[in-house]
Amino acid sequence: MNTTPDRLLQALAAFSRNASLACDASVERAVEAALLDTLAVALGALTHPAAVAARRYARHAAVAQGATLWGTGERVTAEAAALVNGVPLRAYDYNDLYIGKSGGHPSDMVPGLVALAQWRGADGPALMGAIALGYEVAVALFDHLRLRNGGLDYPNIVAIACTCAAARLLDLSETQAAEALAITVIPHLASLEVESNDLNRRGDLTMWKRFNGSDAIRQSVYACLLAEAGAEGAVRPFEGRYGLLAQLELSEADHAALLGRLDPARPLEAVKRVTYKLWPVGSRGQSAIQAALQARSRIPDPARIASVRVLADEGVYDHLVSQRADPWHPVSRETADHSLPCIVAMALLDGRVDTGTFAQARVTHPDVRTVLNDKLVVEPSADLSGGSAAGFLARVEVTLDDGEVVVGEAGPPPGHILKPFSDGDFEEKLRVNVEPVMGAARTREILQAVRALHGADSVEPLCALLGAGAQGVEPAQPATE
Known part of the structure; x- marks a missing residue:
């Protein structure tokens, strides 16, 4: 034995x-x-x-x-x-x-x-x-x-x-x-x-x-x-x-x-x-989105974008470019949100990134393909390769049609341990994602139930709030006795 x-x-x-x-x-x-x-x-x-x-x-x-x-x-x-x-x-x-x-x-x-x-x-x-x-x-x-x-x-x-x-x-x-x-x-x-x-x-x-x-x-x-x-x-x-x-x-x-x-x-x-995410993309894309949106805030019209250069942490480049089957021609939501070129292109064109950003019809639209295939390059950068501890950094450089260069600097993104969410950030993430599904009143009740959980004698009230009535979800079926 x-x-x-x-x-x-x-x-x-x-x-x-x-x-x-x-x-x-x-x-x-x-x-x-x-x-x-x-x-x-x-x-x-x-x-x-x-x-x-x-x-x-x-x-x-x-x-x-x-x-x-x-x-x-x-x-x-x-x-x-x-x-x-x-x-x-x-x-x-x-x-x-x-x-x-x-x-x-x-x-x-x-x-x-x-x-x-x-x-x-x-x-x-x-x-x-x-x-x-x-x-x-x-x-x-x-x-x-x-x-x-x-x-x-x-x-x-x-x-x-x-x-x-x-x-x-x-x-x-x-x-x-x-x-x-x-x-x-x-x-x-x-x-x-x-x-x-x-x-x-x-x-x-x-x-x-x-x-x-x-x-x-x-x-x-x-x-x-x-x-x-x-x-x-x-x-x-x-x-x-x-x-x-x-x-x-x-x-x-x-x-x-x-x-x-x-x-x-x-x-x-x-x-x-732990690290959290402001945008619905893997952690290796968060800094790139932040940089792209920072640049986009100073670009009056995305039609003026002549070229885009993305410098990325080598691990980010490996995970979101070199490992992907064809990151320059995404055909679906998941091939798009796992493509660093597409993530940056969408942030620059739309000025936002949310759960609707990578819909198939949008990521295959000609304006997206023009940026991806004619204007955007991605390069790994040893200078930015601090990995997860640094925030999977990326820098975005946009050249406009008049030669001006607009830069989105590399930095740890919101939710990273170096740039943590506040209580208000978590509440806003709940509001943005849950209100369209559960409504404003139910969302507030869910927040209150979570905040009161440390003194609650049951989790049943919270679970009841998470239950029936979500917009767009198929009706419940009768329970088996």
Whole structure:
């Protein structure tokens, strides 16, 4: 019998069970921000095709006393709600981001934790503490694990983090939390193939990218419920011969540092360290949009643009130009918002970037194609290559028809840790995205419910506000008794 312990499994289970959920005012504010940002992004994308497909699927899991589907008010199992409510969160690359040795979106876990808290009758402080705990685990894992070494995608990390948080919400024992983690990790490793940039039969990126994170969270909820019922997972899911860490070739120094980060005595503060986005484009495009809009504000008429030169962080250039199939001829929303040339062109031509910017008819319009194919060049710049820590910088130089050069300077974009959102910025993002869907009055009520969550004895009122009545969302179906 192999009695060698799985140290990481033990540390994660102990952290899940024993970390203090006491949140000081700054952490409460950061959790509220994560919730507001999550709701702004997800509710604003309820009509996305992936979200529609997810709701259609979830109706197989309808139950009268389940968790609420956002936008319709239908009740389904907590597992189905975790999947469905998380899909629109990833519709437009608009939610939060943290990058260490790996990078990903910690807020993917929020819809699943809300669903589980509602279903099990948890109060507001318990939900907020679980979110803070989940972020703590996610950031620690992002800081120390290089997922690309094993060809793995970021949902593997958010799934582990969510399992720790969900186990705490369910009041699982340390042993049960360990089994839930084992069930999470080994059967559900998410491949990086979803980020291959291969195009589907419509010439678009895979729709599964919109499901990838929330499917991982669904698996976390499922794993915790199985462990609660007595199911057991692999014995050494992290440090076993074929465990997760064997695939990542984690150094002993990084391993030891990660174990140190999972000390239950540490205060929960990592939720304060994530980056947010003002525009519905991946983080590597945010600085470029800021620079382009800065230049556009000084251009009286975009028809006067003679040429455009974009200088970008080398990592930005690699991710949004060289890796793309044809960034100069986007054919869909997703090939457009993953193209640095198109992102800059749209900001310069329209003077704004929002969820309607990259509609297929707009990005294939002749005025866009003229800028992309006749006027715009993109160059990688070593001088701007500070990566995520600097804000994925880009500079935009526009030459007008009279020879004047208008420059949008490189700088960290709004929402970056170097230029953080204010409370008002999160509230405005909620307003801009949710009012068209839920109306002004409901949007204000959602804001008030989130702000009051730290003292709420139930999350049910918030979930009720997130339910039925969203504009443009298909009607709810009758619940199964």
